[in-house]
Amino acid sequence: MTQTLTIARMGHHGDGIAETPNGPVFVPGALPGEVVRGEVKDGRLDSFELVEASADRRPIFSHAYAECGVAPLQHWADGPYLEWKRDVVIHTLSREGLETEVEATVATPPASRRRIALHARRSPNGRVVLGFKARRSWRLVEITDCPVSDPALVAAFPALHKVADAFLTHPKSAPTLHATLTDTGLDVDVTGVEKRSGGPSADQIAKAITAAAEGGLARLSLDGDTLVMERQPRVTFGRASVPIPAGGFLQASPAAEAAMAERVVAAVQGTKKVADLFCGAGTFTFPLAEVASVMAADSSASSIAALKAGFATAKGLKGIDAQARDLFRRPLSPYDLKGCEAIVLDPPRAGALEQTQQLPGTKAHTIVGVSCNPQTFARDARVLVDAGFRLEKVTPIDQFIWSTHIELVGVFRR
Incomplete structure (x- = not known):
């Protein structure tokens, strides 16, 4: 049955929510205050007629991105969009009984992302297609431009097409090209290539290497194993030039990374020794x-x-003692962290519960949590607050613009 609904608020997953006598209805793509009409199925309105638009609605930047769902909030004006991300953090913390100062969301500019993962398929006419999967589908939506990525990364798309072509000879291959823009050029790691039937042939590898050379790639690797390296991919962290390993992790946006690093360093000023965990x-x-x-x-x-x-490569730094250690299975104990006056954690999305539980027993007076998941951050923060730390402030950072993804930096004081 067709219904006319007024959107009351935005949900935490970026859907507009209308309140009805039968419960909330989720409306992807709708904004607070808008009036929409359509057929509701199972509490959702996935396709609607916009009866009355919000003053905060703006033209979208990419129709392909809208189809993929990778930038589901690109139609929302910057001000309310960034404030919504701040509100999500506040509400997530409140569910754990946590109250603190939550600063304004730090914006990241478009055309600044330095890495992208593109799926590759061959179309029925034999053409190589690079893109993202459509929302709720395995269908590939072709991407020819990317308004969130650095223009130098977009300029490399033709080279990526040629690299993908080399790995599309097997019908079961579904390669994904993970391209990262570094100080020394483009670093590309390919995953998803069919291996059960013997893996890529010598001819395929040779063709890929030739494509990498012609495209000026710094390095081409397959599942983290280097196939060819013309130049060592390097990035700058502080005063150091760091040779990034094939398939290694980097923050998506240098601007967001700089915003996080600035707050991390400011929080530990005056300390003599810091632990950087999940470094x-x-x-x-x-x-x-x-x-x-x-x-x-x-x-x-x-x-x-x-x-x-x-x-x-760096000069004028204090000492760095680095070790490889699984902090989930073997978290550092208070004894291991002896002498550390401050501790910084930047764990994966799962958070750092096992390691966090060790921290109250240390002598650290400051703990800084960097997180890409407000839910697990709030869970771990509860452990610290219950142990006598005060959550001083939290800063949301919009690293993945127009998405529902939220990064944050939280500062705890004993």
């Missing part, structure tokens, strides 16, 4: 080492090796 290749380690000696730990041995190599 990766040194995103925060090197800025921290400008103000204190750092003990760094991460489960990735290749990232720790990169961090150590980067330390050799």
